[in-house]
Amino acid sequence: MTTILIVDDDSRIVELVETHLLEKGYQTIKAANGMDALDQLKKHSCDLAIVDVMMPFMDGLQLTKEIRKKYNIPILLLTAKDQITDKEAGYEAGTDDYLVKPFEPLELLFRVKALLRRYDVQEDTLLRIGNITVNTNTFEVTVDQRSLFLPPKEFDLLVYFIQHKKQILSRDQLIEQVWGADFSGDERTVDVHVKRLREHFKEISPFVQIKTIRGIGYMLEETE
Missing domain, CATH: 3.40.50.2300 (Response regulator)
Structure with a gap:
């Protein structure tokens, strides 16, 4: 990186x-x-x-x-x-x-x-947490070299979580950064996408978790 x-x-x-x-x-x-x-x-x-x-x-x-x-x-x-x-x-x-x-x-x-x-510094397009690797150029997600397809907004949300791992992120912050300030939906949109991400990774990457921070939002962390 x-x-x-x-x-x-x-x-x-x-x-x-x-x-x-x-x-x-x-x-x-x-x-x-x-x-x-x-x-x-x-x-x-x-x-x-x-x-x-x-x-x-x-x-x-x-x-x-x-x-x-x-x-x-x-x-x-x-x-x-x-x-x-x-x-x-x-x-x-x-x-x-x-x-x-x-x-x-x-x-x-x-x-x-x-x-x-x-200076010809090669900017790293690969983001990693646990056994998850995300290529922000090709939009590819791999878990232990197994490819996983994510819809665009789920991909964007995952990228933002990894870029801000171990940080508490409010729902409003996630909406503004992932969906844009002019998004007309509500906080439930974030909750639905987080639930989908959890379902994708709960079996294949159990040590990477999106934790709910009550009354605030979410935090991505690696538990082992």
């Missing part, structure tokens, strides 16, 4: 960026400053870094220089400034791209994909 390092001392920005990256199937590693980011890079293999310019202990420009010394990964700088001199400093430090805050999440995602392509 493609792993992206998010470095920012503003937890709200980190959460915003992480939320949109997770929704697209990326894995994330978080750091609150440059020193923390270098420690994370020693522990984890990352495919791209999103770095804020203004941070304590080590700013984004210095961090970019340090990353460039040891790692060949794309770097996207985030900054609240929109001055040509700041951009020049960023590019001289070794950044690949520059995004001014506040930014549109879609633009961030476009730039991330472009940088991954530029």
Whole structure:
């Protein structure tokens, strides 16, 4: 799975960026400053870094220089400034791209994909949990190498659950992300699709379960 390092001392920005990256199937590693980011890079293999310019202990420009010394990964700088001199400093430090805050999440995602392509990072289209493998390109679901057909919305719901495994997801959240904000149905639609997914996997993948969180929604987890 493609792993992206998010470095920012503003937890709200980190959460915003992480939320949109997770929704697209990326894995994330978080750091609150440059020193923390270098420690994370020693522990984890990352495919791209999103770095804020203004941070304590080590700013984004210095961090970019340090990353460039040891790692060949794309770097996207985030900054609240929109001055040509700041951009020049960023590019001289070794950044690949520059995004001014506040930014549109879609633009961030476009730039991330472009940088991954530029560095020829192969984005993982396979999602896995337990003995279930989902290919988001071919829409194929396999359980222990046995193919399983799912209708489109059941497939989309399964993908979203796997991308957010071990997270409590409300019915409203599932409707908005899987069916769309303009969906005119009700919460029972989610319940029906969850019931169908459970029926598909209860015998062939008993350790992967969609648990009901009373009064809220559901959570996908692997029990063994």
